[in-house]
Amino acid sequence: MDKEIKNGIILKGVGGFYTVLSEGMDYVCKARGLFRKQHIIPTVGDRVEFSLNADGKTGYLLNLCERRNELVRPAVANIDKLFIVIAASKPVADLLLVDKLLICCERLSIEPVIIINKCDMASVDEINAILDEYRLTDYKLYCVSAASGTGIAELRGELDSSIVCFAGQSAVGKSSLLNALIPGMQLEVGALSRKTERGRHTTRHAELIPVVSGGAVLDTPGFSLLDGIDCEPEVIKNFYPELRRHAFECRFSGCLHITEPGCVVKTELLGKEFNEERYKRYVRLVNDAIENKKHKYE
Ligand SMILES: Nc1nc2c(ncn2[C@@H]2O[C@H](COP(=O)(O)OP(=O)(O)OP(=O)(O)O)[C@@H](O)[C@H]2O)c(=O)[nH]1
Ligand SMILES: [Mg+2]
Ligand SMILES: [Zn+2]
Secondary structure: OOOOEEEEEEEEEEOOEEEEEEOOEEEEEEEOHHHHHOOOOOOEOOEEEEEEOOOOOEEEEEEEOOOOOEEOOOOEEOOOEEEEEEEOOOOOOOHHHHHHHHHHHHHHOOEEEEEEEOHHHOOHHHHHHHHHHHHHHOOEEEEOOOOOOOOHHHHHOOOOOOEEEEEOOOOOOHHHHHHHHOOOOOOOOOOOOOOOOOOOOOOOOOOEEEOOOOOEEEOOOOOOOOOOOOOOHHHHHHHOHHHHOOOOOOOOOOOOOOOOOOOHHHHHHEOOOEOHHHHHHHHHHHHHHHHHHHHHHO
């Protein structure tokens, strides 16, 4: 008798065993030897075809669907949305990291959702100061509190059937948010270290967790997804919605909007269409990219 063929999604992979979710059931699969020969490494988030063994519980991965996108650290594929979490109070929000993550989303066709957590610990003015830097982006912004439950129901709507990855500094409350968003979830939550007011990376493993709305979520450790943004200085502006909107208004199509004389961004848009603090970080990222390029070809 022919083996039954099923479709599913890889939730986790440990020591060559892949847990695959298919129609609400988990199956443990091994990869075919062929994958290794072709240097294909099945990854969390991969949509797969597998054959079911007679025991009805185990199987073999046969094919991987083409990936929509993939991240290296953590290794995960087919992400639809990135929940970028920052804290309204402590740890102090690293907005350069947020900007880098936004660029990463733009490059990989991931929808970013910016979440300001711990709103119970900050004043309206403090929260608005952060919001102001991103209002002109048109990215989705949420102010929530995992502790008090404020805004959690609205945010839950974003989970829908998407594969959602969480990112952000340690101790901003990524695991706490997942616990608040998903009934029954009990991820380990870490304490803010008193000395440094930084977290200690309580979360260590990459595992997709299915949610009732049909999607899945990935809790990620508090490291940054990328160290630098490895791209050409000239293309960075394309990853800023504020600049994209005015792309044709500058005199030179190649304008970096930094030192060029008569640049419309600097003379007219700054402070109105593009937040000045975010602009400063844009300049820094472009200059970093110029430096990196120099070193590459030295
Ligand atoms: N007051 C307050 N504290 C919160 C909130 N959310 C999380 N915390 C606290 O912040 C600390 C860190 O929370 P975690 O959920 O472990 O943070 P994390 O982002 O998952 O950290 P890593 O796993 O290390 O990356 C814990 O002490 C939480 O109780 C919130 O909305 N309000
Ligand atoms: Mg965590
Ligand atoms: Zn310009």
